[in-house]
Amino acid sequence: MTNAKSTHITLILDRSGSMGDIQDDIIGGVNAFFDTQAAQDGPVTATLVQFDGQDPFELLADNVPVAEVRPLTAATYVPRADTPLLDAIGNGIHRLERQLNELPTADRPGGIVFVIVTDGMENASRKFTRAHVADLIKAKQATGWEFVFLSSDLSAVQEARDFNVQTDSSIRFSKRNTRESMEVAAEKVVVYHQRRERVKFSDGERKRLDDGA
Numbered sequence: 001m002t003n004a005k006s007t008h009i010t011l012i013l014d015r016s017g018s019m020g021d022i023q024d025d026i027i028g029g030v031n032a033f034f035d036t037q038a039a040q041d042g043p044v045t046a047t048l049v050q051f052d053g054q055d056p057f058e059l060l061a062d063n064v065p066v067a068e069v070r071p072l073t074a075a076t077y078v079p080r081a082d083t084p085l086l087d088a089i090g091n092g093i094h095r096l097e098r099q100l101n102e103l104p105t106a107d108r109p110g111g112i113v114f115v116i117v118t119d120g121m122e123n124a125s126r127k128f129t130r131a132h133v134a135d136l137i138k139a140k141q142a143t144g145w146e147f148v149f150l151s152s153d154l155s156a157v158q159e160a161r162d163f164n165v166q167t168d169s170s171i172r173f174s175k176r177n178t179r180e181s182m183e184v185a186a187e188k189v190v191v192y193h194q195r196r197e198r199v200k201f202s203d204g205e206r207k208r209l210d211d212g213a
Helices: 017-038 085-101 130-142 154-162 175-195 203-209
Strands: 003-014 044-051 058-065 109-118 146-151 170-172
Touching: 003 017, 003 085, 003 175, 017 044, 017 175, 044 085, 085 109, 085 130, 109 175, 130 146, 130 154, 146 154, 146 175, 154 170, 170 203, 175 203
Parallel strands: 003 044, 003 109, 109 146, 146 170
Antiparallel strands: 044 058
16 A cells, blocks of 8 residues: 555646746745645655746656755746646656656555646647646546646636646636735645645635636
8 A cells, every 4th residue: 555644746837938927926935835845744745847948847856855845046947938838747747657656555655746837828848738638637636646727827727627637626816816826725735635635726715816817
């Protein structure tokens, strides 16, 4: 059996050029997200990936204890280029899958959460198609993986549904609510780690975070 008390979190972070106007809020929100997880009891590991058209999969933390994730800074998170969202998701799933398969079953985390943060729709992937990513997500959900999608773009949230991300596990946030959205997501992941409850947002939370912007 897997380690029921252990959780792995992968965060896939868009750093395309359109994220430039919320650079500071993303840095603060992501750092607070991981700080929240590091404060929990029980083993939590984390992978942090940022992506853009120049580098579709840059590993900033590779399946390390969550306390070892280095904080983002204005030097390490620099928005640029376009949005190969599908390639980032697909590569992230495959990489984690390989890493888990190499572990003895007893050392594999009992909970896995895959968090995707973006402000726009796919526009630059070369390797993965929407259908491929949708199939990957569906297959992993069947094994218990949780997928969470946060975006400031309504079309991207609608697109996430086409990827098989469940509607109540995705939110559209106003850019002025970027940090709060990350904080709410962090709290949901804590509950998942502690009680294995699904990561989902209430209608009230979704409405509050998307305040008409």
